[in-house]
Amino acid sequence: MVGLKEFMASPASYRALVVGSGKSGFAALRFLHRLGCRVALSEKAEEPALDGRLLQWLQEKNVYHETGGHRRETFLDADVIVVSPGVPLELAELAAARQAGIEIIGEFGLGAAYLQIPIVAVTGTNGKTTVTKLIGELLQGAGRKVFVGGNIGTPLLDYLLGEQDAEIAVLEVSSYQLDTAGAFRPDVAVLLNISPDHLDRYGSYDEYAAAKLKIFAWQQPDDLAVVNADDPEITGRLAAAPIAAKTLWFGRELGGRPGTVVAGGKIVLRGMFSHEEKYELPAELLKSPNSENAMAATLAARVMACPEEAISRVLAKFERPPHRLALVTEIKGVSYFDDSKATNVGAVQSALEGMNQPVILIAGGRDKGGDYGYMAEGVRAKVKKMVLIGEAREKMAGAFAGMTSIEMADSLEEAVLKAARSAQEGDAVLLSPACASFDMFQSYADRGERFQRAVHNLNNK
Template structure:
């Protein structure tokens, strides 16, 4: 995987072949050797004059352009409204229908936007550019029609970048993106900057760029789907947390997935910073081909020219930033997320005290190693956001005597990597479409019990748990076989825990 960002051809989101480092990608970058994110710009970015901004498109350049928006999810809706406000000729096509979708369609029609729902209008190919929602795979029929028509395809993230005047600090990776992005935004805000968290985290990036002033900054969570549709998107600081097998059903192969993640740094120059996990071989291989300055981070050591944990202290440039007892995030994964966010913030120009204050006041996010109850010496943990084996393995680190609830929709991922969770996993409860695959992963290691509902899963797990141990929902799979989202699955787990514990006799 060395040289992922070298001069090699990659397929973009509609199958077009293009060269990374193509001159069109570089035409708006500043001259090399100009002011960088660090040192010379540090004073200007936090509490002083703005410096070194890259000029991008004006809204007027979209007036009269024919734009097809594919998908009417949150990002598609935001993109369509923004484009309509810029006097673009907007059409929207959406394959599904629901109350939410039809309400969005109604609002767009009031703004003069032509909208088709309940089936993609594949005849609508008379567009200059298509803005495609991240959930639509490259092999979808509407995408092949766009490819055949030679229409340029971009993501909402790329559109937002073209319109923004503020800086972006971007985070990607297989696991930990949302926590790291949220924490990073808190650090930026704590320093006095006008900062927002946006992107794959919930708030569409296109909405954020209209809220943040020119001298502000957006902490952007970007998925592999969104990165597949970028052309000139250039974060001043890019963070790559980790890479493990995920979404192979969408990308077609693990190599394609890695290549998509690597695109976060494709347009960076030597003035920019690439923060990367030195403990992750796949992530480090990506760093070998970037043009930006590489800053490694670690959850277990202090890498050269980077930052990481020396025992219970997070160290950067020889200085202790904070201590582990001030970190409100659980386990080894929490340490990695803190190190990554701190590395990005410090390299952007945030001072150490602001980083420390942000970490100490941070509230852990729902469904991510969330402790929902403690009873009878057993801790019940909701990690519903863990939708691949890598996330589940990270969740079990630092725990003991774990009864694991796993399963769901496997997304084409090999679940055999779950074997590495033993120990500390001592028993498994398998749930959902992939329950047989989960069971096969643990053959000969621990007992696996297959169940049909979350309530049953929690009941079985609770009966098997021992004092000092944990019942951990960390499914290693997507939720869509039984639930609308990982959040709904996590809520089902929390309700089941409360119900099961209320049924237990006092003293148990």
């Protein structure tokens, strides 16, 4: 059977099958075609649902493609199979290929194998995009040429199809991508947190957590791992199964270990250089989980030789991605926060920990299989009322019964009205759903924008 090294040595000699035709799948097709190998596509969706540009490319290049399902023979005819992140790995055709000894790798893993520059990789249940973006901006602020992509923005193979003019790659990496990343070995691997998520895909929470830890699997002692010292899931698993990389920490307490803490409104870097380094945090980054994200990004950038001056300058002006614990406005002494990106229980718990006001929580949507009990501590301590929407509202009402007052709403707009009527001066109305958005909205961004419009409309009522 053909291994990845053999394939990379002479790609034109082999047949490659791409499974899944999304953004990363299209990038894989174009990359493999440029390498000269015989490429094919297998896609479960019907042909009319495919992107028009993809269909045109397939026709122009005379690439074999099957749609509306997968053929076992197509999979067994390949020497290498490249899977898109959303493709279920238990697919019967993939299982048959695996049993036949055919190399199976993800689009991300294939790209990483060809990448020839240092890599900073970021994963975690929550905060990945913010931290990836911030590390990229810190390094760019120091005059470095940086590619920022992976699970956000530009797929890795799209970068490899271009000029490849970066000197550092900062990559957001999902658990799905780590599942098929092969021998992925980042120079710096950042693990932000682990809490229940994507249990509609993984068989158990343990399986999901193990996927996140794969970011360290191929690192060596001269590589670096940046790890959350406050996350018991991470610290417990690393204590049970130590990693090879040198570990740096961020959190409230380092226990004498090297890394970053927040003290007196500043990030303090300890135990790494001859003196402590201190970086002023702007007000909007002082609230959890923003402070943890800033600590992790600062630490990763600093070990990549980002100068102190550049870190201070970029932190002062950094703008977080939208829909992440963003203050929308204040009306009659009530603060309204858009945290629509909080699509899992860990993200909501983290948001609640950062709130210093009584909270009216708007939550609900499409259930992702997480344990709502993970939020119980935050709900008891901070939430005076919940307004629940979407498919999961009955399940959530049962989970939080007796912890706080609960009301149902049939739409997000109705939920905002009910929350506003219940709120008193000094309260916060927080949209932090703990669920996917696809039962009622096109995306979490659509949900967040609808929330913001509903809040601004309160001024007209």
